[in-house]
Amino acid sequence: NAGVTQTPKFQVLKTGQSMTLQCAQDMNHEYMSWYRQDPGMGLRLIHYSVGAGITDQGEVPNGYNVSRSTTEDFPLRLLSAAPSQTSVYFCASSYSQESQPQHFGDGTRLSIL
Amino acid sequence: QQPVQSPQAVILREGEDAVINCSSSKALYSVHWYRQKHGEAPVFLMILLKGGEQKGHEKISASFNEKKQQSSLYLTASQLSYSGTYFCGTEKRAYNTDKLIFGTGTRLQVFP
Numbered sequence: 001n002a003g004v005t006q007t008p009k010f011q012v013l014k015t016g017q018s019m020t021l022q023c024a025q026d027m028n029h030e031y032m033s034w035y036r037q038d039p040g041m042g043l044r045l046i047h048y049s050v051g052a053g054i055t056d057q058g059e060v061p062n063g064y065n066v067s068r069s070t071t072e073d074f075p076l077r078l079l080s081a082a083p084s085q086t087s088v089y090f091c092a093s094s095y096s097q098e099s100q101p102q103h104f105g106d107g108t109r110l111s112i113l
Numbered sequence: 114q115q116p117v118q119s120p121q122a123v124i125l126r127e128g129e130d131a132v133i134n135c136s137s138s139k140a141l142y143s144v145h146w147y148r149q150k151h152g153e154a155p156v157f158l159m160i161l162l163k164g165g166e167q168k169g170h171e172k173i174s175a176s177f178n179e180k181k182q183q184s185s186l187y188l189t190a191s192q193l194s195y196s197g198t199y200f201c202g203t204e205k206r207a208y209n210t211d212k213l214i215f216g217t218g219t220r221l222q223v224f225p
Contacts, residue, residue, distance in 0.1 A: 033213070042115065042217040043155070060137060074214040076143065090154060099162060100205060102213060104154035 002026050006091050013081045013112050021076040021108050022033035023091030029103070030104045032074040033058070034066065036087040037107075041091065049074055081112045114138060116203045118216040125191045125223045127220050133186040133219045137199030144184040145202035145213060148195075155200060158186075188221070196223045 002090045006019045025032065033048035035058075045058030049068040063085060065077040074093075079086060094100040115151075116137040123131050130183040135144060143162045147155040159169075160186060161177035173195075177184045188195055205212065 035215070040217060043202075043214070043215040044115075045214060048212070058212075099145070099160050101157035101160065102145070102147075102202075103157070106154050112119075 004091055004093055004103050004105035006089075006108050007009075008108060009106065010109045013078075013080060013110065015083060015112060017081050019078055019081065021078075021089055022075045023076065023105060024072050024075075024109070025093040025103070026072065027093065027095070027103065028071060029093035030071070031100075032068065033092050033102075034076045035090045035092065036060065036085075037090060038087050043093070046076065052055075054099070061112050067108070078110075083112045086110060086112045090108070114218040115214055116201055118199075118201055118219050119206070120219060121217075123219040123222070125195075125221065127193060127223055128190050129223075131188045131191060132222065133188075133199050133201075133221070134183065135185070135203070135216055136183045137203050139182065139203075139205050141177075141179060141182050141203050141205060143204045144175075145204075146175055146184075146186050147200045147202065147215075148197045149200065149218075150197045156218055158199075191221075191223045193225065195222050196221055 005026045009013045034046040035043040044060045091105040092102040096100040117130045117132045121209040149155040172189045175186045198220045200215045202213045202215045
């Protein structure tokens with residue numbers, strides 16, 4: 001049981017480049033979400049999904065797209081990277097609609113030059 | 114809206130106690146608590162649901178006062194392993210785990 005797996009662990013991009021951060025979970029969790037973590041700002045919700053085919057925006061969705069074609073995978077796409085998107089990105093999943101513990105991946109450290 | 118945590122930082126010696134507070138301007142359904150070690154992912158500690166219950170996890174416990182829209186995390190007889198940043202996460206409605214909004218964190222350092 002791998003839990004929540006994020007790839008890559010580190011990435012450096014140039015301004016304007018696009019990329020996809022991968023997130024996969026093997027716990028059959030319905031709910032998945034993406035957070036970004038910046039110094040002094042805690043964890044801010046970018047996008048989330050309540051199940052395959054259903055996604056919605058969080059607190060800071062601009063500049064990011066998501067899709068949920070399967071229960072297991074929830075990729076986060078940066079369309080045109082900007083230095084303001086330099087951050088640590090965490091993917092999380094939880095079991096059901098009721099309040100459940102969030103299981104976090106190890107994070108992706110992204111730098112935009 | 115992000116919940117507000119206080120204090121922002123705490124420094125303790127082993128064996129001392131600490132309280133971390135989390136408050137929201139909105140009515141809450143539940144409060145989550147997580148701990149994050151430097152360079153690692155946040156790890157779940159506990160969830161408190163509407164009803165003012167108190168929960169415990171080793172020597173770490175928490176309370177939730179829904180009328181005051183506040184939760185407090187109590188760390189007693191602190192150990193070196195308690196060092197890290199503590200985050201509260203709040204849900205406004207039932208069945209809405211996906212809208213878990215985190216506070217800015219409280220950094221706890223425990224020294225021998």
